[in-house]
Amino acid sequence: MKTTFAPGPSQLYFTVKDHLKTAFYEGIPSLSHRSKEFEKIFASCTNGLRELLSIPEGFHIFFTGSATEIWERSIQNLVENYSYHFVNGAFSKRYFEIAQQLGKTPTITESPAGQAFNEYQIPDETELIALTHNETSTGVSLPMSFIHSFREKFPKALIIVDAVSSLPYPAFDFTKIDSLFFSVQKGFGLPAGLGVWIVNDKCLAKADLLLAKGQSIGTYHNLPTLYTNAKKNQTPETPNVLSIFLLAKVVEDLLVRGIHTIRKETEYKAAVLYNTLAHTGYAKPFVSDRAIQSQSVIVTDCKQHVEAITKALDKNGLVPGDGYGEFKKTHLRFANFPTHSKEHFELLADTLMGLKI
Amino acid sequence: MKTTFAPGPSQLYFTVKDHLKTAFYEGIPSLSHRSKEFEKIFASCTNGLRELLSIPEGFHIFFTGSATEIWERSIQNLVENYSYHFVNGAFSKRYFEIAQQLGKTPTITESPAGQAFNEYQIPDETELIALTHNETSTGVSLPMSFIHSFREKFPKALIIVDAVSSLPYPAFDFTKIDSLFFSVQKGFGLPAGLGVWIVNDKCLAKADLLLAKGQSIGTYHNLPTLYTNAKKNQTPETPNVLSIFLLAKVVEDLLVRGIHTIRKETEYKAAVLYNTLAHTGYAKPFVSDRAIQSQSVIVTDCKQHVEAITKALDKNGLVPGDGYGEFKKTHLRFANFPTHSKEHFELLADTLMGLKI
Numbered sequence: 252m253k254t255t256f257a258p259g260p261s262q263l264y265f266t267v268k269d270h271l272k273t274a275f276y277e278g279i280p281s282l283s284h285r286s287k288e289f290e291k292i293f294a295s296c297t298n299g300l301r302e303l304l305s306i307p308e309g310f311h312i313f314f315t316g317s318a319t320e321i322w323e324r325s326i327q328n329l330v331e332n333y334s335y336h337f338v339n340g341a342f343s344k345r346y347f348e349i350a351q352q353l354g355k356t357p358t359i360t361e362s363p364a365g366q367a368f369n370e371y372q373i374p375d376e377t378e379l380i381a382l383t384h385n386e387t388s389t390g391v392s393l394p395m396s397f398i399h400s401f402r403e404k405f406p407k408a409l410i411i412v413d414a415v416s417s418l419p420y421p422a423f424d425f426t427k428i429d430s431l432f433f434s435v436q437k438g439f440g441l442p443a444g445l446g447v448w449i450v451n452d453k454c455l456a457k458a459d460l461l462l463a464k465g466q467s468i469g470t471y472h473n474l475p476t477l478y479t480n481a482k483k484n485q486t487p488e489t490p491n492v493l494s495i496f497l498l499a500k501v502v503e504d505l506l507v508r509g510i511h512t513i514r515k516e517t518e519y520k521a522a523v524l525y526n527t528l529a530h531t532g533y534a535k536p537f538v539s540d541r542a543i544q545s546q547s548v549i550v551t552d553c554k555q556h557v558e559a560i561t562k563a564l565d566k567n568g569l570v571p572g573d574g575y576g577e578f579k580k581t582h583l584r585f586a587n588f589p590t591h592s593k594e595h596f597e598l599l600a601d602t603l604m605g606l607k608i
Numbered sequence: 609m610k611t612t613f614a615p616g617p618s619q620l621y622f623t624v625k626d627h628l629k630t631a632f633y634e635g636i637p638s639l640s641h642r643s644k645e646f647e648k649i650f651a652s653c654t655n656g657l658r659e660l661l662s663i664p665e666g667f668h669i670f671f672t673g674s675a676t677e678i679w680e681r682s683i684q685n686l687v688e689n690y691s692y693h694f695v696n697g698a699f700s701k702r703y704f705e706i707a708q709q710l711g712k713t714p715t716i717t718e719s720p721a722g723q724a725f726n727e728y729q730i731p732d733e734t735e736l737i738a739l740t741h742n743e744t745s746t747g748v749s750l751p752m753s754f755i756h757s758f759r760e761k762f763p764k765a766l767i768i769v770d771a772v773s774s775l776p777y778p779a780f781d782f783t784k785i786d787s788l789f790f791s792v793q794k795g796f797g798l799p800a801g802l803g804v805w806i807v808n809d810k811c812l813a814k815a816d817l818l819l820a821k822g823q824s825i826g827t828y829h830n831l832p833t834l835y836t837n838a839k840k841n842q843t844p845e846t847p848n849v850l851s852i853f854l855l856a857k858v859v860e861d862l863l864v865r866g867i868h869t870i871r872k873e874t875e876y877k878a879a880v881l882y883n884t885l886a887h888t889g890y891a892k893p894f895v896s897d898r899a900i901q902s903q904s905v906i907v908t909d910c911k912q913h914v915e916a917i918t919k920a921l922d923k924n925g926l927v928p929g930d931g932y933g934e935f936k937k938t939h940l941r942f943a944n945f946p947t948h949s950k951e952h953f954e955l956l957a958d959t960l961m962g963l964k965i
Contacts, residue, residue, distance in 0.1 A: 260638050260846065268632055275625055280799035281617050283930075316673025316801075319845035323827045352827045436846060442637035444673075444801050444848030467824070470680045470709045488676035489617065489793060491801030491848065573640075 254595050257572035258387050258548045258586040264440025270500040279496045290484035296499035303502050307425050313477040314490050315446035318415045318434035322349045328458040328474045332356050334379040340386035364389045365538045377408045385417035388575035390550030391543050399427040417547045420517045429453050440590040445494040513589050520587050520596040521546040527600040533608045549585040567602050611952050614929035615744050615773050615905045615943040621797030627857040636853045647841035649853050656859035664782050670834040671847050672803035675772045675791035679706045685815040685831045689713050691736040697743035721746045722895045734765045742774035745932035747907030748900050756784040774904045777874045786810050797947040802851040870946050877944050877953040878903040884957040890965040906942045924959050
């Protein structure tokens, strides 16, 4: 069995197969989403996430079909006119474009691929500041101090963080952000088909305000409807019940390991790979500024050696992720998620070190 | 192992468990949705559906998170102002309400629960006529002749059919409709989390027209974006890959059985149950007009006997679906999907006939 390091859909979390057996044994796929049994699964999933990520009171957890959907829903529900987007790659850019498509007037500050944001001017009227914690396409992570710096400077704006390819690793300070989201096929190691959207009461109030003003905020997945249902541990539509069940189970497993352990292990594994890249001549981190090097998606610039490296890794059962977009032929990406073990990373490092190119 | 007759999420199609094993063995859950392997699965699924349902050229097949999502997307993409809704229960009503929520001016014609539509007046300016083939809450099916009668009378309007709880049973004439949709957790017997939306070129043209007029038609799941991706056998976002794979496999299985066989078997099973209900004193079909009795969701009015009947069925491993909404305590619903065998229905009939109440 090979181990894939693609940053998503990711290698499954190693317990998923067993949980799926349990799900079938317990008849989860045929469960009504209006049943008490489903409500228990919903509660177990959201309570587990709350504990794992230290999500405080006043924040609510909703399910969507994907994180892409949350891009759209968040603009619809949290923005009348002005959103502000930090863009440093394909995914943060797509979020900006969705705001444009929805007829808003988004402002963008762009930094070159792989580099930090140095200067920005956020207009006073900004309603939503959109930050992509981990730009999956290039391997840049925004420093937590950067993310947490906006609340004080822009107290009127809502702050939303796309943490699609970094959670559960980062420890956000929920007093400094208003919304956070991810999808399950990355760090949580589940099959794709579920987005998780965390919002606070200020977000709910903003959606209510926009609705009162006559703005269309969508229907079954607008914030008021998601909230009304979530209070009953339900969803507006028939959701991906199986995925919510699997997420609840994987979160339980992660809680047993302990989030602090998972975070430290993530940092250790990233260190092993970054250290290796510092010693090989033929591959280096695409992101050279250590302050913004991602811990969860490590992007390597391999230039003309992509094929040779891929072959060598494959011999040891390791499958790197392709580069993204314009970097498809020169980069390799290595996801560092909870399902990837220390041993996987050590083998990865050994293989890279032993390579004669 | 019990057999559930809940109309959805339904009893799984009996081959799903094996296909899931194959999926894990083949690494489907970790497959990139931009890979050739995914494109093959997408093509196999849509080509299979095309064959099974005789979907002609000029129609396109897209995937969403749910049929609820298609209610919203279809109004966004196919209606500038005026939709017309035939409402005879909770689900057809929700579709109407979504049009209201999206700021349109929908017109409604309502018939009492369990009864046919006798009179209606569709205004000339109607852009979309929305028909719910099978109202899951009450067990009314619109006759095919009724559904197919609108094209000629209203050649300017688009005609969309919600066939969530009836497909793959009904044989639609695609020259008489423009769009059709369903979700996989009913007749196809899959875990919930995927909607399937079939539209023709006229629908695509309408969405383009609305977009050109400056109307918001949504973003990643608007029709032009879904179409651009589907042409490449792709989806705009990371979809529920596993569900698309399972649907492809179940459709293959249904093709082996043959759609004509499945349809005739469905009618036989429905006849067995309706015939039984004609002979029992304590339970009768909620829908008395045979012309509109659903073949796929048979709703029985059991009055005060719901508990006694449920208990008797349970002893034989048969689990009926609850009544819907106001009928929760007096109705039982029996899904008649391809996963339910003749033997299931014969046992159901025998148990009901043998009941002493």
